[in-house]
Every structure is written in C-alpha cells, then in structure tokens.
Amino acid sequence: MKRSLAVLLVEDEVLIRMNLSDMLDELGHRVAGEAGDIESASSFAMTAEYDLAILDINLHGRYVDPVADLIALRRKPFLFASGYGPEVLPSLLKGHPLLRKPVWLDELRLTIDKIFEGMPPSGPVTA
DSSP states (O other): OEEOOEEEEEOSOHHHHHHHHHHHHHTTOEEEEEESSHHHHHHHHHHSOOSEEEEOSEETTEESHHHHHHHHHTTOOEEEEESSOGGGSOGGGTTSOEEESSOOHHHHHHHHHHHHTTOOOOSOEEO
C-alpha cells in the first residue's frame, strides 16, 4: 500500500520548486500549493489542504520559521530542503528532517516514508 500525499511546497527558486514538484509527482504525490515568499507561504500554511509541507529555510533573505510555526499550529508534518545545515534552525525546529540541496529522489522518498511510518493513511491509498 502506498500513501498519496498532498504537499505544500515552499521554495523561492522556481527551478528547484519545479524539480521538487516533478519528484513528488514521480513518487505518486501531488502539490497542493506552491509558494516562493513568506506571505504566500503563510497564507497557504493556514488555508490549504495538505498532508505534508516541504520548506526552504531561506526565502529571499527571510527565514521560514513563521511559516513553520503556522504549520505546526495545524499539527501538520514538515521537512526542510535547504543548502543550509541544521545549525541555522531555531531550536524548536531542530527535530524536523532536513534534506540538503540538491535533493535526490531516493532521499526524498525515504524521508517522507519515515515521517509517515506507523501513521494511518489520511488520504487516498493506492496499491
């Protein structure tokens, strides 16, 4: 059984966002919303229907923590995809997975699987 997820994708570099979107599609997931700045990401974080969020740490020179806080308020899981290391994360966010860019398909698959390991499916499940 494979879980199909709706993913909120927050990345300010369009080509990287497109690449992540293609990888999610290849893994059987769909992008529920895309944002490249804090304001749009905050709006999506509070209103979009998604199962998981993938967040770049730095959006045009601004850290993504306010968006991560909003996602955490909704009790949604999220991970970071960034060229930065975990040392730039505020202490409250250090427990979340961090994928270093460039992100590889197998690494993304394993990280998503680990996040949802043991959780009952909430969305459509495919064989």
